[in-house]
Amino acid sequence: MNPVNYLYLSALLFTIGGVGVLIRRNAIVVFMCVELMLNACNLAFVTFSRMHGNLDGQIFAFFTMMVAAAEVVIGLAIIVSVFRARRSASVDDASLLKL
Amino acid sequence: MENLIGLLVLVPLLGAAVLLCGGRRLDRIGPWLGTLLAAASFVIGVVLFAGLLGRSADDRTLRVTVFQWVPVGGFRADIGFQLDQLSMTFVLLITGVGSLIHLYSIGYMAHDARPRRFFGYLNLFLAAMLLLVTANNYLLLYAGWEGVGLASYLLIGFWQHKPSAATAAKKAFLVNRVGDMGLSIAIMLLFTTFGTFAFQPVLAGADRTGEGRLTAIALLLLLAACGKSAQVPLQSWLGDAMEGPTPVSALIHAATMVTAGVYLITRSGPLFEGAPDAQLAVVTVGAVTLLFGAIVGCAKDDIKKALAGSTMSQIGYMVLAAGLGPIGYVFGIMHLVTHGFFKAGLFLGAGSVMHGMNDEVDMRRYGGLRKYMPVTFITFGLGYLAIIGFPGLSGFFSKDKIIEAAFAKGGTEGWILGGAALLGAAITAYYMTRVMLLTFFGEERWRKPPSPQEPSAEPAAHTGELPHPHESPKVMTIPMVVLALGSVLAGGLFSVNDAFVKWLEPVTGHSEGHSPVSAAAVTGATLAVLVLGVALAWAQYGRAPVPVVPPRGSVLTRLARRDLGQDDFNHVVLVRGGGQLTRGLVEIDHKLVDGLVHGTAVSVGGLSGLLRRLQNGYARSYAVSMFGGAAVLIAATLLMRAV
């Protein structure tokens, strides 16, 4: 199979993730969408790595996972504390800061 | 000797400085100090005169440059003086009459709260006027020119607490400023034409200059002269200027300052001679004004305003003469000097009458005063005879010559000008006789109580008491007597052996005109119209009783009372129109100029308020913005490559 197809998939996933960030209200889901985008990136890295025949992309993918994991730690902590304070995980509820 | 010229100016200037800055300490001796300094400058003038007489007729010009005033590039204005016969004549007139009027003022202003300041202003006037006539260049002349304007302003408005006085003073200054504008542009034009504005080189270079340029310069100078000498169309201030104390009217607004225009034209003779069109304008202005002033003089009931109209008219004669060129200069100046005597005398007489009449100025409230003020009556009468041109008195000699010269202009112009001058003489006789009759003859109308509905120009004057007419003190009558003597004798003395003509000729040049009418015929006609005018006035005011409240009068009378509509015109066009203009500009400044900037600020603020709403607090909309931004960024990058 032509590896380029993986790239298309990756782009698709990335777009789905992006649109998810834009339209979903629940902070957790939004965050998951971001993770989806990161994973789309990973797919692209791996694909390109395969195409170019070097390892850089794959290594990059590992780093991405690690970063994503760190992000989850931080992100969930923040989201949870907000949830506890507001009893709501909707990103739209957190709109005191504006104008 | 030359250095004395500077001293001539400096002495009264010093007086002004001392009197104005000296403070209350000088209140007592101020008037005497001022008079003394005026007299001192007269003495200096006489010494200089003697010195000039000691020289040959061609060598009677003294020149001295004190220091460079404004040297910038090719522009060089000096503080420098030039004393020739023309200037000398003026110097003697100014200091002579000036000293007399100082003396008179000691009496006249005795009861004023601040005579010191009054004398300071008078001295300032003398200094400025002397500067005007002795300057050796136009710029310095201009300095004197404005200086006398200032002095005039200060003195007209001397009783500042009266709004009418303050307004009149302001008006005088402003109208003069219009004329001054003409003078300053003329100086600029002289500078661009000749690269200098000193009298000597300018006048010498006039004959090499194109007529168009000379016409422009001359017309501008005429504008200046009109302002200072109260000639049509800038005459309106003179009547109001009578708000000032009467000595001021006598000195500044009759004898000296107002004649500065004549001096300017005469001084600039060569410039005018090269510009016939300008000369035509000058004689036209002169002829119109002499009639205008005379007509106005007929209608005024205020003695000073009647005399002011007369002054205007007489200066009209002088301007007419000056516009005629070399055939008229000498006579213009001669009339100027004789007028200086008799008109100053008349004003002092009027002042004396007012002094004895509780400052009443309405002639209709005088009458029969000859019994109470004999000296005033006699001196005033002599002045009266002089001005109407009674044979043998000074006015007769000078005015007659001008009428003659007007006819000598030749052609239709000559007839028109001569006719106008003759007509003027008739009217002069009429209104002066009217003044004389109303004041000194007839029933004693001042005994009638003032009627309440009378519109009084001067509410302060009416104290409710009837006046007790009395003769003025010596200090006032002596100057009047001296001036009356001058009025009687000056013309004759000047005409003996053509002395005055010979004296001035080296400066102004002189040529005999070829009159289409013989001199004798002119004299005859003059005398005839004189009799006519006197008779008319006698018929109207001598025989019939004079009503205290002025009758409505004819259209012409009413118009003349209102200065022939000039003030109405000024009011509508300048005051009201100007007011609307400035108010409109304020609006424009506020709404348009400022509004434009303000509008920019407001629209930035509005834009800010709109853009601010983008920041709606929803993280998802921020993400949209980022996502969109990224899309635009990508699209733009791709587009750049595509282009």
Place this chain on the structure above:
Amino acid sequence: MSFPLLTATAAIPAVGAVATAAMPAARRSAAKWLALAFALATLGLAAAQLVRFDPGSGRAFQLTESHAWIADFGVRYQLGVDGIAVALIGLTAVLVPFVILAGWHDADVLEGAEPNRRWRPTQGFFALILLVEAMVVMAFEATDVFLFYLFFEAMLVPMYFLIGGFGDRAGQRPEQEAADRRSHAAVKFLLYNLAGGLIMLAAVIGLYAVTAGQLGHGTFSLTEIVQARAAGRLQLATTTERALFLGFFFAFAVKAPLWPLHTWLPGAMGESTAPVAVLITAVVDKVGTFAMLRFCLQLFPAASKWATPVIVVLALVSILYGALLAVAQRDIKRLIAYASISHFGFIILGVFAMTTQGQSGATLYMVNHGISTAALMLIAGFLISRRGSRLIADYGGVQKVAPVLAGTFLVAGLATLSLPGLAPFVSEFLVLVGTFSRYPVAGGIATLGIVLAALYVLVLYQRTMTGPLKEPVRAMPDLRVRELAVVAPLIALLLFLGVYPKPLTRIVNPAVEHTMSQVSRTDPRPDVPLTDAEVAK
């Protein structure tokens, strides 16, 4: 190395500002005396400049100092004065002591105000005045465009605080409303000038880009640029030169101020105290017209010539417009402000007439206008402080109770309307002659200004000083000794320079001739020159 006189002249007031500001809150009167002492010391240094300046030396800039400063920007600390600068520094140094003296009580802590150890308005007021002086002097001395720009802009800040922070005392309006109007005026002042300055900044940067591109190193040195242009090493494309010129001119025209950029001035002068208003119009604004003469003309001669017709028209509009608006004003200070706009029109007209008379006249005008307006404004300030109102209609008949005040006010007013014998006449006439010899129509129209000047001055005088005595004015005291000490020297100066302006023309003329040669223009020749015989006579 000789004593850095120019630096010292600017540094002394700056040091004074710091010292004054550092005075403890309680030592108010000591702070005043200290400020006055520093102002007088500055005057001494300015006088030393006048003495050491040699107009006959033929060098354009004298007493020069030059040190490396910001090499990356091509900026040098480069000072030098020509006659014009010396005259204006002299003006500044003369006026500031009077400004301080006149404002002696303007920043006193109000009676009954809560004692506050930290709030030291008095110290601040005088320190700011000295700071302005330092910056203005620096701007006059700088021969490096950047250095000039720096102080040109920086002086806005102390000026801003002076305008916004200190108003007339005993106003009848509510205190807060007055403060609002004041701060509005201050903001307007700052924004206008800042906008002008920022546009100039763009031009300054452009100038750097051009010099860096052509000379290999960016430079702001006026002398270096002028020399390079003369030698042909630096050539500006026509459009570039015009754009740069406009950038510079815009800033100066705001500062000067030229119609239609003038609307900040009436507010700023009206709302601030009289001494501050003097500082604005007599000192700070002069930097604008000075800079036109020094920078616009010398850096961009061709563009200056190109723009002249428009600028002349704008200047004429300023003259007439300012005067007409002055006539319509009901507020004494705003009237004087509009009169100043009219006068600045004359100055700009003189600068761009490009004749020696015009430019010398413009320079003298700057000095004389400074003195005469200072006198007029300060006396007006004394008047206002007595009655607590700026409205003309609130006065009447003052001359009866305060003759000295009225008399000096009249003299200052007469100076404003350019009466011969007083200093402004000389300069105004020179400007008019200079303009007329190049642009007769413009010169003629400008002359209308002298009629209008008479109108607004006399109307002001008539309404305030003459007429029946108004009741609230009845108890008005005449000038006090301190006030007389402010007014008398200024009037004496007006008289002296009116009769004998040569000390000024002597130093100004060579500088003007230098400028004229930079612009490569000569005076028009007279149409009918004198013959040799006449010259000989």
Place this chain on the structure above:
Amino acid sequence: MSSAATVHSLWMTAADAPKRIPAPHIEYGQLSPVLIVLGAAVLGILVDAFLPRRLRHPAQLMVALVGLAAAFAAVVALAAGGYATDKAHPAAMGAVAVDGPALFLQGTVLLVALVAAFTFGERRLDPAAHGRPVDSFAAQPAAVPGGEAERAAVKAGWTTTEVFPLMLFAVAGMLVFPAANDLLTLFVALEVFSLPLYVLCALARRQRLLSQEAAVKYFLLGAFASAILLFGIALLYGYAGTVTYSGIADVVNGTVRTVDPVLAQTMGNDALLLIGGAMVLMGLLFKVGAVPFHMWTPDVYQGAPTPVTGFMAAATKVAAFGALLRLLYVVLPGMRWDWRPVMWGVAIVTMLFGAVVAVTQTDVKRLLAYSSVAHAGFILTGVVATRPEGISSVMFYLAAYSFVTLGAFAVVTLVRDAGGEATQLSKWAGLGRRSPLVAAVFAVFLLAFAGIPLTSGFAGKFAVFKAAAQGGAVPLVIVGVVSSAIAAFFYIRVIVLMFFNAPEEGGPSVAVPSLLTSTAIGVGVVVTVVLGVAPQYFLNLAGQAGVFVR
């Protein structure tokens, strides 16, 4: 089938690799600033773990200050050792550049962090605790705002001393960010400094809801941005087959030595390069707060604890612009003609938008946030100059700007009422009368923001505009000048408010700070004035440091 063979051989090659890969060569000395900071951060965590509560604060502060100072000393030593100029080279196997810009920006970040640490450590301002000194950070961040646990924590006088290690981690990321010489390092550094900042934002003692909201927004948007950045990196990698800057640059310039068929194929595909480049740019522009990626700034600046805001506003900008410069000047110079017009547009929009929107702000911190947006625009004009002067002017501007920002936010912490910091602008009315000194200092900062001469703001603005003009971007300069004029308006408005308006009854008072905040503000003022009056030394420094190594 051939592709399977390739894959096979790839795996084989990879399998063989360990034998042939040399041990990576790490220049520890040259990386010492980063290492020191990281070490200090770890030490900080240990301190928090083992020291008793009352000792933690001073100990943390000391560790942070010493660590930062030592790191700064290391930077200075490196610069003195010539690593900024002739010895500049890519270190750590090409992952991190040690060159002028890197050292200059690292030094700046460290100094900024040092000063910021002072404000972090301030414990005298907030009087809320029961007799115990507290700082600006939440007593117990995990507790529900207003809940029982929080009240107990407040009563116990707890403070979040973890902020120091968090800050040190962030600083470490910021040190690497502008020095990153490949996209991987770039990405990791980005996350290393972003994640602690997210947490720091959530730690405000007062108005915790706002603080948390700010953190959520910052986090979500930040994660979103880094995802986009990452995808861009993927595309660039796909285009060039490498993630090192120099490698990509070679490919972009067409100077790559060996072109295998795949590379030839992707090299021809400019869409990869352009889209990838744009996405990476977007990620960096997000961090610098350029329009339209700026929208987090006002909210986060307002919600975050003010010391954090100050630190973030100053240091993030330095680091992000450093990375942006390196990316544009090292990686993408070959496609200058593509990105320059785009960056022009971004710069113009950013300057104008920031200035215009700031005009109607009513909160000091939001005002400063929008002002930082406008300033990002000004700095971008220097970035697009594409000349050496561009680099040095941007670096100078960053140094100047960051201290002004720090100082300004430090002043904001002083103005307080019962609810903590009084950031409502209306409450600042008449401040000049209550405490002239504080108001005057703030005015100095505002004037520097406005670019009034004799302040560092002017020198910086002049430098970038000059570079832009020399680079031919005259329209940018003009727009910059116009937006400066607009911007001046709102700075002036604050000054008016402070000095010319009467103080309100019951308005905020100015707390007297300890030496810490005083020092921070003092340093801000001194730097502002020194860089304004005598900027030459620093310009020289930036000029000498203005060459990127490849």
